[in-house]
Amino acid sequence: MKHKSTIVWLQGLTCNGNSHSFLNYPQMPSFASSFEMIYHPLICGAQSFSTVLESNEHFDFLIIEGALSHDERLLQRFGIPFYEILDNFAKRAKHIICAGSCASFGGIFRLRDPEKITGALFSGKEKGGYWLEKSNVVNIPGCPLHPRWLVETLFALRDRDTLLLDEFLRPKEVFAYLAHHGCLRNEYFEWKVDSKQLGEKEGCLFYEHGCQGPMSHANCNKILWNGVSSKTRAGSPCLGCTEFDFPRRALFETQKNMSLPQTPFGISKRAYYTVAGVAKSFKIERLEKKLIDENH
């Protein structure tokens, strides 16, 4: 039997959301048979923080949750400047995983001081975050990340030599998809039927309610959250939480230019507006009605 891969989990400026999301991993016994949590700030790990800090032992994965800073007035842990802890741990880790948008890009907390608060290798879109360069970092953004994204990445790095990453160092198996894929409102998107108002199953949230699904890379509508749903399935727009610019301003509004919304990812503006105009000209009765109509 293969030996268990070892994990040390470290928190920067965080809400702990990624830790709690991870605790929703449905096959936890299977995870635990392959990985050993040496240290986690919330869950009793095998060792105390000071034992890990003082030891020189190497471990397989350093998971970082939360935004990072070199400024000890902004970030310290256990009364120690955070950079001392992080640099110590980073040297001893085979892989570094940024769990969530804060560790990946700086996330929400970066907004308070974008100069001093960043992600590990990125500050928003810009390269150069806490570190200028580092070759063993994988970003798994999301606010929070989905527990499967984390566990499946850990297994991939443990059992395979290569993990395909996109330009933001995100695993392609997760982030090649858009949140739009698997959205139950896709047909309304195709035929340009707006959601008239919130609180209904019908209509697309892209045109009026700020939905970022067609621009946000993630497979959440494919694997679903908590195994059963997603923001768009619960009638709420995708907030684009896996992207470097999360959170955008006016999250529940669609920003428009000459009354036209932003174009979906990877499509030229002109082509999109032409096709959209044609699609909108169809009046599809089925899509204008309630999905479940008691009278028919």
Next chain:
Amino acid sequence: MKITKEIIERIEGEATLELEWDNEQVTFAKIKFFNYRGIEEILKKRPLLDALALTPRVCGICSHSHAIASVLAIESIFENQGESLHVSQKANDIREIALNAEKIHNHIKWYFFSILPELKRVADPTYHGNAYKEKQWFQAQNAIMESLKMGAHFTGQWPHGSFVMAGGVTCDPLQSDVVSAIGCLDSVISFCEEHFYGMPLEEFLSFDSALQVMSVPSALSYGIDEMLKQGFDRLGRSYDRFLALGKSYMYEGSLKASKTAVLGADVKYVQESLEHTFFEDKHKGYTYSKSAQYKKSYCEVGPLARLMVAKEPLMRDFHRRFKDAALTRVVARAVECAHLIARTKQLLSKLNLKEPSFYPPKKDIHSLSGEGVGIIEAPRGTLIHQVDVRNGVIELYNIITPTVWNLGNGNRENPSTAQKAIIGLNSFTKADFILKSFDVCSVCTTQ
């Protein structure tokens, strides 16, 4: 005089407990929270509805609570500006189901992941905890997951779902969602009956005596025995003063209790203080936690406070025996969990899906100016969101979290609830446990 400083680990975030000693007894305690993130500052000058998406990010363990407090604050601005929003019974029920899912999960998580290992560690300092080592840990993790999955049928996800909107909720569930959610809740019930309470939920809820709980083998009675061995039935007592400003099906209106006497309360008597914080004085301050008082008194908030103002018979019996000791506080979370499960089952079975989920406000949110307050009972106690908006843009956003009530810092003459509970103890280990008996949330505090 001796002073010791210790980091408190395995809480939400991290805290430092500085203790002053005289003759091996704690004479004063300072509870310090660092790692401030500034969500209130980040919200300034942003469109009002952004608060619905950003305030859940205050805390990864009570994100629905913040979303609901936030939407109530926004709805109260409409109300103050003359437009009383109609929120359907269905939407209100869904909000309560979502909030209960979060509370149930919190209480199980806290008891099985934090309290039981802490009690074992107090008895045996070499004990390293139960995570990934004991079967019961996995069973508890499964129950936690099922509770959140139950809620996710309506909220889309947990943590950080955004399912509320001024005027209702955004989801439009089907009967099949409700059936599936009830299935999730039933598996939480099985776990609680088998492990937490050691008996059918109904039987547990019919109890009015501590002895009835203690006589049946269960994780709860085991914990009570351990706390009795360590003297936590006498230690950790504070002012015996309770406050629950948010609504509950168990009592009417906002209430406070002094020992067992219950009276009406009003949010207008709440005062927040910056004393001892870095906000007031960068150099002399020692924490980012503000503190909150009701009519200049520190009051305990949380499950024990809610059950005391609701005059819940079983809790009253524990309180009669042990006052507001650490043991009573811990048991309150277990008792409240049982009530919440029963209540949620009832809500799910009578949820009227024919009602609309959402009634849009008439007034354009971009033209909205005024102030609003949203108050709810979060897992750890009363949570208040205050917002001041000008033409749809946030001018000021203030959040008073439960931890600020229980774990803010007072003075030597008037220590806060947790400080009072710690003063007089004779060991750090005990102080650590007493502090944790409040279910500390550092991330909420340093939002």
